[in-house]
Amino acid sequence: DQQVKQNSPSLSVQEGRISILNCDYTNSMFDYFLWYKKYPAEGPTFLISISSIKDKNEDGRFTVFLNKSAKHLSLHIVPSQPGDSAVYFCAASPNTDKLIFGTGTRLQVFP
């Protein structure tokens, strides 16, 4: 049972445009959400997080939006750069140290 879902396995965006990566979850006990970026044969790198008491968190080009009623979060990258090309995982935490990861979305930013 996949508690965290990323329904788009891949996304292709032109450089300079906005990239929007989506994530849905099923467990209402999740109260902390994170986005990680991963290159092949490397460990995930933390990007940005959001607590369930907020609906938006911004860090430079990265903004995460949380819609608790819809159990949905999204990561916006603007402007997108070729170096952003990677696999992006969303993760959710049920008020513990543990993370439940989504299946990932491969982002490709082309010139």
Added chain:
Amino acid sequence: GAVVSQHPSRVICKSGTSVKIECRSLDFQATTMFWYRQFPKKSLMLMATSNEGSKATYEQGVEKDKFLINHASLTLSTLTVTSAHPEDSSFYICSAFRRGKNIQYFGAGTRLSVL
């Protein structure tokens, strides 16, 4: 720079041998570390939670006698794949939980190939 170091990055071993993977938190103490496994084009699957000074907590379906975890200090956790078989070949990743920041920081991963 990296805050979690994982070693080795790649290991090739014969079937039946044991392999140890180390995970170190470099600039913070981690009472909790995690071990994940990633299959090709799949998500990260949590194998176990490593608790400093106590036994690891394994996820359902993960054999604790097969994947031995030791967390003897606040900066080091080890995963030993015992009597490795070809089906154990995978990408193993560790992470360390940094309290206060409430973030898991990941190592670079270990590619295990069992011949």
